[in-house]
Amino acid sequence: MNFLQNFAIGQYVPRDSFVHRLDPRSKLLFLLFFTLLVFWANNWFSYGLLLCFLFMVTAASRIPGVYLLRGLKPVWFMLVITVILHLLITKGGAVYVQWGWFSIEQAGVQQAIYMAFRLGALVTMGALLTLTTTPMDLTDGLERLLAPLKRFNVPVHELALMLSIAMRFIPTLLEETDKIIKAQKARGVDFETGPLIQRAKHMIPIVIPLFVGAFRRAEELALAMEARGYRGGEGRTRLRQLHLSWRDTLLAGIAILLGVLMGWWRE
């Protein structure tokens, strides 16, 4: 049992690739656009096009495909449930299997595949975003994109800060969890066998130290920020500036092309 090895979301994989070098704002906007496309698609052609595109992006990101798939483990379960539900509930078209009241029909199969694809494609794209963008860049990008909302008194900077702190501490907390699990195993806790209630009880020696540690970290961080005179967003300058480059222009071009093709092929 090692969380660190199965948890891809929120874990940046340093590489030098086209996707890594895109501006985080473009990537965020593109993800939004891609989401729209995924829901706009409505036939085999349009889904096929998006699937091809997904493969291309994965290749361009130089993230090993196996690793990407393994990182999607947490959503496999949801995917399977979606597929089963659609197979059972959606009716219409040719009947493939009939068994009493139970039947699997053509519309069900089609819907199951479409929905599974939608979910899979969105999560994959989202994972690709976090795998190729540092948490810092991601929240910087988000803050910039949402900046206009400041006019409506939305605390954009504070939200972005919260998000970046949360993301910054995901790997730390995972590491800490791993260490606490090992420490309690060394004291004889058996996490792998025994009845379910017993195993649930074994969460206590993990969860409590984890919370204590998280609060300790939060306090230390707050103190460190105050000690350095942090006061919030007003008039703050940035160490690192975001720059758009030819890559982002190219991405915009690709987005338009994708949109046009989709409009053409969908029914």
Add this chain to the structure above:
Amino acid sequence: MQITFENVSYRYAVGTPFEKAALHGLSFTIPSGAYVGIIGQTGSGKSTMIQHLNGLIKPTEGSVQVGTWRISADTKVPAQMRKEVGLVFQYPEHQLFEETVAKDVSFGPLNFGATPEEALELGRTALDLVGLPFEEFKDRSPFQLSGGQMRRVAIAGVLAMQPKALVLDEPTAGLDPAGRREILDNIYQIHQERQLTTLLVTHSMEEAARYADLLLVMADGKVAMMGEPADVFAQSERLRELSLDVPASVDFLTKLNEQLPPDKQLPASLYREEEVLKALLQRLTQRREASL
């Protein structure tokens, strides 16, 4: 409990972009009953190595023999191994979770099938061993103790399992000098009383020199040197290459000997602070007597 590593290699996160080789073909033997100091720079693989001793991680290649158990990549780790090899992690106070000190130290024994009364009794002995009177501390919350006391409670929690081998990962990190000395003296006493096989991971050459019968120096996931402290410290050049120092006492002795004529030099094999001090005092009293 004799411990033998045979050509042990370990890689973290195999099959991911984060794959990292931490140990490369370690081979060594630690005799039963020895007190071994394990030294090496941060990242040299000390923590990874010691987690093999109670099967928390298993070698990617090679095998580890601990007492009668032999662990390799696909062995199932027997539960008893965790009891016999007590492992104290770095900052062990981060693992405390119970409401009271007494409950926390009896957690280990309970997991290994002791009755609540037995577990409490084992906890009492263990707390006394680390210098925390049971009656005074048993009902206090572990989270309201000082850093040093929390550390002791955590160590007691491992001692309560009555292990035959004790492995400590930098047990003095972040403590003040007096607290360090006290905890280590304590551990040494337990080591002798219970005739444990003890492995102490430490950054400090002084700590290693004071207690260890054997030193294991690690560098880049390999065993760089192993032997008796006097022999290891004699190779100060090699240690410096590994960015490690000789203990202050050895350094002092070397510098002193450089100033003395060859026939007056103190034996270079001394390395414990007390021994150096004693030799020095002896020399000085001799001189006084001679001049009288």
